[in-house]
Amino acid sequence: AIILATLGVCYMSIIYQKLPLYSLLVAGTFTGYSIAKKKIKIDPILALTIETLVYFPVAILYLLTIKGGKGIEAANFDKILLMGAGVVTVIPLFLFSLGAKLSKLSSIGFFQYLTPTLVLLLGVFVFGENFSSVHVITFSLIWSGLIIYTASLFKVNR
Incomplete structure (x- = not known):
């Protein structure tokens, strides 16, 4: 499975x-x-709070430097978007924290392929992005590896 996925990346490269x-x-x-x-055995809310505190100074620095140092004076709509971005980010991170505690790492790894695959399908079928034969081969190799890996997990769990 690893060899197939690696071959896919190498082929495209x-x-x-x-x-x-x-x-x-x-x-x-x-x-x-x-x-x-x-x-790390920390309550998900506490872990998210620590992560937020670590990135808070970076966010403030960013706000102070955008728009020629006038980032704090952004329009009301921009402020609403910035605050909304926090909520939109925190909720999935919190749910991921809960899920990571309850799931196997192998399951988490597999599900992390779903988002890029869905984005790929959206790009190709909705936005008309190019999907050449190189992409087909690469995608097929990577997903063949994932299918083999997932099948082996099911076999082991039985």
């Missing part, structure tokens, strides 16, 4: 002569985040 660094970085950091959520 060789064809386009470019390593998908951002994709690998996002996957790696979210994997680390998932492991931390699973292994």
